[in-house]
Amino acid sequence: MALTKIQIAKLERALDQQYRSLIEEVRDALEKSENQQYVELIDRAPADTADQATGDALADLNLAIIDRHVQELRDIEASRARVAHGAYGSCADCGADIAYERLLAYPTAKRCIGCQQRHEKTYAHQGNRKL
Numbered sequence: 001m002a003l004t005k006i007q008i009a010k011l012e013r014a015l016d017q018q019y020r021s022l023i024e025e026v027r028d029a030l031e032k033s034e035n036q037q038y039v040e041l042i043d044r045a046p047a048d049t050a051d052q053a054t055g056d057a058l059a060d061l062n063l064a065i066i067d068r069h070v071q072e073l074r075d076i077e078a079s080r081a082r083v084a085h086g087a088y089g090s091c092a093d094c095g096a097d098i099a100y101e102r103l104l105a106y107p108t109a110k111r112c113i114g115c116q117q118r119h120e121k122t123y124a125h126q127g128n129r130k131l
Contacts, residue, residue, distance in 0.1 A: 001097060002089065002097060003088070003089040003097075003100060003103075007100055007103075008083060008088065008089070010104075011083075011088070011103050011104070011107050012080075012083060014104070014107045015076050015079055015080060015107050015108070018072075018076060018107065019073065019076045022069050022072055022073050022076070023073070025069055026066055026069045026070065026073075029062060029065060029066050029069070030066065032062070072108070075108040076107075076108055078108070078110075079107060079108045089103060091110070091111050091112040091115050092110045092111055092115075093111050093112075093115040093118075093119070094112065094114075094115050096112050096115075097112070098111070098112050098113075099112070099113065
C-alpha cells in the first residue's frame with residue numbers, strides 16, 4: 001500500500017529533524033577537531049610514540065565519525081529527492097512498497113526488508129574501509 005500524504009509529511013519531518021541533528025553533530029565534531037589541532041600546535045612534541053599513536057587514532061576515529069555523518073546527510077538528501085520525484089517508499093530493487101513501520105524506524109531506507117536482507121548477505125564481505 002502506498003504511503004499517504006500524512007505519512008509522507010511525518011516522515012519528511014523525521015528526515016528534517018535527523019538532518020538538523022547530524023549537521024549539529026558534524027559542526028561540533030569539526031570544532032572539537034579544530035581545537036585539538038590548536039592544542040597540538042601549542043605543544044608539538046608528544047611525550048612518547050604511544051601518545052602520538054593515541055592522538056593519531058583519536059583523530060582518525062573523529063574523521064571516521066564525521067565521514068559517517070556526511071554519508072547519512074547524503075542519504076537524507078537522496079530520500080528528499082525521492083519524495084520530490086514521487087519515488088519515496090518504493091524499493092530501489094524490486095519496486096515494492098517499503099513498509100511504513102520500516103520507514104518510521106529508518107526514514108532513509110532504499111529497500112524493502114527482503115531486498116535489504118539479500119543485499120546485506122550479498123555484500124557482507126565488501127567493507128568500505130577507508131582508514
